[in-house]
Each structure stands twice: as C-alpha cells, then as structure tokens.
Amino acid sequence: MTRKTVRIAMNGVTGRMGYRQHLVRSLLAIREEGGLDLGDGTVLWPEIVLVGRREHALRAMAEKHGLDHWSTDLDAVLADPAVDIYFDAQVTSAREEALRKAIAAGKHIYTEKPTATDLDGALELARLAGAAGIKHGVVQDKLFLPGLLKLKRLIDGGFFGKILSIRGEFGYWVFEGDWQEAQRPSWNYRTEDGGGIVVDMFPHWEYVLHELFGRVTSVQALATTHIPQRWDERSELYEATADDSAYGIFQLESGAVAQINSSWAVRVNRDELVEFQVDGTEGSAVAGLRNCRVQHRSSTPKPVWNPDLPATHAFRDQWQEVPDNGDFGNGFKVQWELFLRHIALDEPYHWDLLAGARGVQLAELGLKSSAEGRRLDVPEVTL
Incomplete structure (x- = not known):
C-alpha cells in the first residue's frame, strides 16, 4: 500500500463547528x-496546517492533537507550494476575501457556507475558480x-407518489448570555x-430542497429579531441587530410547497432539533437528523375532528420507523472523503461553488422578501 500525502490548510477551526466536525470528527x-x-x-494521508488569528489557541490545538504545522500568516501558508487544499470555516464576513486569495x-x-455575503461575490468566486482550473467544494x-x-x-423508491408539501421545523433556545452562557457566538446576532439566521440557515434549506425535491422557484419570508x-x-x-428567527415559504419547480421555520428563540417540542415532514399522495414521512418515520396511504387512519371529546388516536404510534439498513458515518467526514477522492481520483463532485452560490442567493432573496413584504421569484443561478 502506497501512502500519498495531501496538505490541507484549515482556517477558522478554532471555532466550535470547525473544530468538532471538520478537524476532530473528519x-x-x-x-x-x-x-x-x-x-x-x-x-491518502491528510497533513494538516492550522491557520487562524489567535496564536495561543493554534499552538494549544496543535499540541493537543499532535500536529506539527500551524500559522497566523494566511498569505505565507497560501504561498507554500506544498499546500494542496485550502479549507475555510471562518466567520462569514472574512470568508470571501480569503477564498479569493x-x-x-x-x-x-x-x-463552509455561505461562501460570500452576497450573490455577486459568490458567483465571482465560482468564476475565478473555474478560470483557475482548480477543484472546489x-x-x-x-x-x-x-x-x-x-x-x-x-423518494428514490417512489414511496410518496406525487410530493405535495414539505414542512420543516428547526431551532432551539439559545440563551441570552446574562444568567446562562449562550451556546452560539455573539457575532451570530450582529448583521x-x-x-443572522437567514444567512446561516437558508443556504442549508436551499441545498436540502434542491437535492431532494427540486429547484426553489420562489420565496416568501419573514425574518425577525425576537430577542x-x-x-x-x-x-x-449588546444590541442584536441580526434576525434570530425566520419563517419561509418556498415554491418548488415541481409545484410542491415547502414551509420551513428556523429559530434560535424556540423551545424544542419535537424528537430532533430539525424535522421535515413530507406529504405525498401515496404516503408521508417525518425525517430528522437520524430517524425517519413513515405512514403509507394504505395504513393512514381516518381521524374525526371533534373538539368536544378527547383524542382517541395516539397519532405518533401510527407511524413506522424506517430501518437503517446500513452504517451511517459522520456526515461531515463522509463529504470530506468524497471531496478528497475528487481531488485525488477526479471522481465526480457537484457540490461546488456554484451550488454554494444558490444558497447565498436564497438567503439574499429571503431577506429582501422580508424587508419588502412580498413573494420573490428565484431565478436559476448560472455563470
């Protein structure tokens, strides 16, 4: 067995997500x-170069994990011909400039996403990457x-028949930081x-909807700051200038309608932190991070609405759990492996900067829709 090294500069992994998911678990x-x-x-052996602004944090992380290379000088790292891949998990406002470099x-x-602060910047990154002949994900x-x-x-097995609607619920209570420490950094709440939750989560909803159900053709959203x-x-x-909650309605190319609520000011009364209910002519499903339950047309009960009598149906018990039928690895790690195979073997990979631009577009239009109080069309993103 031959070992081949790929050197990866990782910028911003002193943050929670970058550290836990991309560095440690991937x-x-x-x-x-x-x-x-x-x-x-x-x-393929990943050789890691930690990059960031805080020297003490980088040094401590390198020592903890036995890593030999770290730097606070991004320009010097990028000038090193031995570095093959640049990974960015910085705050959104710093990402576009670093990616350009x-x-x-x-x-x-x-x-990480969003790739830029607006659609023009996201598309320009995709154009620059294409012109440079580099691979990007x-x-x-x-x-x-x-x-x-x-x-x-x-979906692939035709379980739903014609898909009619998707309803998503995401969020949890992020403590304000006065009497209990907040679970998210304060910059998340400053425009x-x-x-902002629209900038953070609408790019996620775009690729979930696009990949599973089809292209988003219109958006109507209300973004607000509850806290x-x-x-x-x-x-x-400090004053929270960014939205902490967003309520969106998305029309899909197929005619299906998706409604997704996103909030950092909601207490969880569901099985998982995010759940999607998909309803179709032949069946329905509720999928979360790990589990998925279904109810087929043939086994759908016929409840009768009578507010004067207590409910006689235990509705959750009427759904069937979908089996794993396989082993699921960490999602971040799985995608890293696919990208590394794309680099090493030129295997197909379509979650690129153009796909990232679609997410930036949906967030941008979501905020505009909220500000103007109207539904907006979502044009197809092309270079």
Whole structure:
C-alpha cells in the first residue's frame, strides 16, 4: 500500500463547528483510521496546517492533537507550494476575501457556507475558480445525515407518489448570555459581522430542497429579531441587530410547497432539533437528523375532528420507523472523503461553488422578501 500525502490548510477551526466536525470528527478521524483508502493501492494521508488569528489557541490545538504545522500568516501558508487544499470555516464576513486569495494561489477550495455575503461575490468566486482550473467544494453536510439519507431512499423508491408539501421545523433556545452562557457566538446576532439566521440557515434549506425535491422557484419570508438584546462572551450587553428567527415559504419547480421555520428563540417540542415532514399522495414521512418515520396511504387512519371529546388516536404510534439498513458515518467526514477522492481520483463532485452560490442567493432573496413584504421569484443561478 502506497501512502500519498495531501496538505490541507484549515482556517477558522478554532471555532466550535470547525473544530468538532471538520478537524476532530473528519480529518483527524481519517488519520486515526490510517488515512483514506482510495481503492487503487493508495492511501491518502491528510497533513494538516492550522491557520487562524489567535496564536495561543493554534499552538494549544496543535499540541493537543499532535500536529506539527500551524500559522497566523494566511498569505505565507497560501504561498507554500506544498499546500494542496485550502479549507475555510471562518466567520462569514472574512470568508470571501480569503477564498479569493486561495484561488489566486492555485489551491483547491473546500469551504463552509455561505461562501460570500452576497450573490455577486459568490458567483465571482465560482468564476475565478473555474478560470483557475482548480477543484472546489462547499460543505452541504445535512445531505449526509442518516435521517435525510433515509428520506432520499424513500423518494428514490417512489414511496410518496406525487410530493405535495414539505414542512420543516428547526431551532432551539439559545440563551441570552446574562444568567446562562449562550451556546452560539455573539457575532451570530450582529448583521455587521455577517450574522443572522437567514444567512446561516437558508443556504442549508436551499441545498436540502434542491437535492431532494427540486429547484426553489420562489420565496416568501419573514425574518425577525425576537430577542433584541443579548450578552457577549465578555458578559457585556449588546444590541442584536441580526434576525434570530425566520419563517419561509418556498415554491418548488415541481409545484410542491415547502414551509420551513428556523429559530434560535424556540423551545424544542419535537424528537430532533430539525424535522421535515413530507406529504405525498401515496404516503408521508417525518425525517430528522437520524430517524425517519413513515405512514403509507394504505395504513393512514381516518381521524374525526371533534373538539368536544378527547383524542382517541395516539397519532405518533401510527407511524413506522424506517430501518437503517446500513452504517451511517459522520456526515461531515463522509463529504470530506468524497471531496478528497475528487481531488485525488477526479471522481465526480457537484457540490461546488456554484451550488454554494444558490444558497447565498436564497438567503439574499429571503431577506429582501422580508424587508419588502412580498413573494420573490428565484431565478436559476448560472455563470
């Protein structure tokens, strides 16, 4: 077995998501398995270069995980010909400039979303990457969740018949930071720093809808800030200028309608932090992060609405659990493996910067729809 090294510069992995999912549960997990077996007698070994602004945090992380390379100088890292891939998990406002630099340096790109702060910037990144001849990918992790993989299995098998509607519920209560520490960084709640739940979550909803059900053709959204004041990491009071909740209606090319609520100011009364209910002429399903339950047309009960009598149906008990029928790995790790195979073997990979631009577009139009109080068409994104 031949070992081939791929050097990956990881920028922004001192943050929660970048550290837990991309570094520890993806690339370090691949290293713990001995590398990525490419199936041709070659094992791909990720060599990691940590990049960020806080020297002490980078040094401590490198020491903790036995990593030899870290730097606070992004330009120097990108100038190193030994670096093959640039990965970005920074705050949104810093991402576009860093990606431009990496493309100019000829590095392959793998990045969190949103890829830019507006559609023009996102499309320009895709154009620059195409002109540079580099490979590029955007994280679309929810497609690889067990619950949504089961849902896709149902779609591909024709379980639903004609799909009529999709209803999504996402969110949880993020503490304000005064008497309990907030679970999310304060920049998430400041528009000037690239925060807001529309910017954060609408790119997710775009690729979930696009990949599973078809292209979004219109959006009507209401974005609001339910909690106007919060306390930051230094326990200082600040004004929340970004939306913390959004309520969206999306028309799909197929004619199906999706309604998705997203909120950081909602208490959870569902089985998982995100759930999608899909209703079709032949059956329905409710999919979360891990589980998926179904009810077929043939086994659908006939409840009768009578507010004067207590309910006689235990509705949740009438659904059937979809079996795993296989092992599901960490979704972030699975997508990393696909991207690395794309780099090493030129295998097909379509979750690229153009796909990322669609997510930026939907967030941009969602905010515009909310500001103008009207439904907006979503044009097809092309270069």
